[in-house]
Amino acid sequence: MGTTATVLALMPGTASAEIPPNDSRGGNTSGSLSDGKLTSNVQISGDKRAPGAAPKGFATATNWTPPACWYEPRSASEFQAYVEASYDSTVNYPGQHSYAKQAVSQFRDIYKDGKYKNYNLDKASEGAFWVSVQNPDRMNELAAFSCSDLPEWVPNGTPPPFRQAITPEMLAQAAYGAIDLPATRVSLAPADNTKVNLGTWAWLDKNVFEPKSVTATLNAGGTTISATATATPASVRLKAGTQDATLHPGSGECAFNPGGGAGVPFTAGSENQTPPCGITYLRSSGNGTFPLQASVTWNASWTGSNGQGGALPSGTMEGEPQNVTVQEIQAVNR
Structure with missing residues (x-):
């Protein structure tokens, strides 16, 4: 040596x-x-x-x-x-x-x-x-x-x-x-417990899933430079946890809205509508649950103090499984 x-x-x-x-x-x-x-x-x-x-x-x-x-x-x-x-x-x-x-x-x-x-x-x-x-x-x-x-x-x-x-x-x-990115967890309606053939709405809060930026600065030894990296949510992809389900849209990928957030929050009176982002389960989960999983794709870019900038690699934040109970709609005999 x-x-x-x-x-x-x-x-x-x-x-x-x-x-x-x-x-x-x-x-x-x-x-x-x-x-x-x-x-x-x-x-x-x-x-x-x-x-x-x-x-x-x-x-x-x-x-x-x-x-x-x-x-x-x-x-x-x-x-x-x-x-x-x-x-x-x-x-x-x-x-x-x-x-x-x-x-x-x-x-x-x-x-x-x-x-x-x-x-x-x-x-x-x-x-x-x-x-x-x-x-x-x-x-x-x-x-x-x-x-x-x-x-x-x-x-x-x-x-x-x-x-x-x-x-x-x-x-x-x-x-x-x-950069600190939020954990991926979609809001659901009905929440956690839904019915066969009933559209389950899914969405992400625009106040949580918004562009995130971090700036790194060096000021030392006569050198002063900085750069800011920004990650912007682009889409959320849904996985139903079973093949017996219909995704909305069919690709299962919901783009983020121009005003922020993905999907549309459920409102009263929308029960019979097809959710713009969500899942319709086609069979019961029996005595168990279906592990719904969502992942958000983040696009990233940077700008530097020297006027340069460009794209950074996009990435995906995979969420933890959300257990969904699906029940048959019970018929009522009169």
Whole structure:
């Protein structure tokens, strides 16, 4: 293993980014040192998931994942504090192996009195050190370690020499990965208990199923960029839970209305009408139930602070089964 690889293996040179940030007030991040690691300066705001929460039931149409790691800037003083704290914690740790102390010393020497002098503090206003950070949602994946280059000083106005240097498009992907989408559960009428050959109306509330947006912003080391990802509900697909049913419409896919929401809420007097979105069951569920299931397709797009933008992969939020009891209509003999 070469010197660079050894240093990277033993130094906390790849930091943990909080995406979404671990801050209930709505934003990370100070870019400060925490447990020997720099947290990301990316801030997440908007309709974001709670820290550590996974988007249960959501899957993109393609095999898409948010970025596993990237490079972002640090001021000379921030980088100095990071390296010195890492050095002190390593060499002063009781029982630390000599090779670990040697590796962290080699890393420190690069920036203190080697390729760089005193962390370029005398040039602090002229540029920044670009360092790698990991997306914590993907920290256990091999891809999270692909940002393995040592930190580099980049003068102001010079493109960073890293393929995975943070861009508005990457921020948009991180923002999309943090969007909090509502669980899919359709309202039904009759609710949960219906009759054979009676149209069951299904709809989604427009106040819940509406466009959701998250903005990711980076303001660090002389770099200020941002991007907003927006997911918009497009359609809801119904599965009756049995072949003995008629879907409305026949495809089982109900488009969202121009004014929001999908389907039409049931109103008194509509009992004999065919629901624009719903199901007619053709047989009884007997002593059991039919597991009706709904899924919402969300289309996504992004806009960046650099004027760029475009589409993001669409995805589907699969709902949990909704158990529906279907009974025969009892005839009355007079």
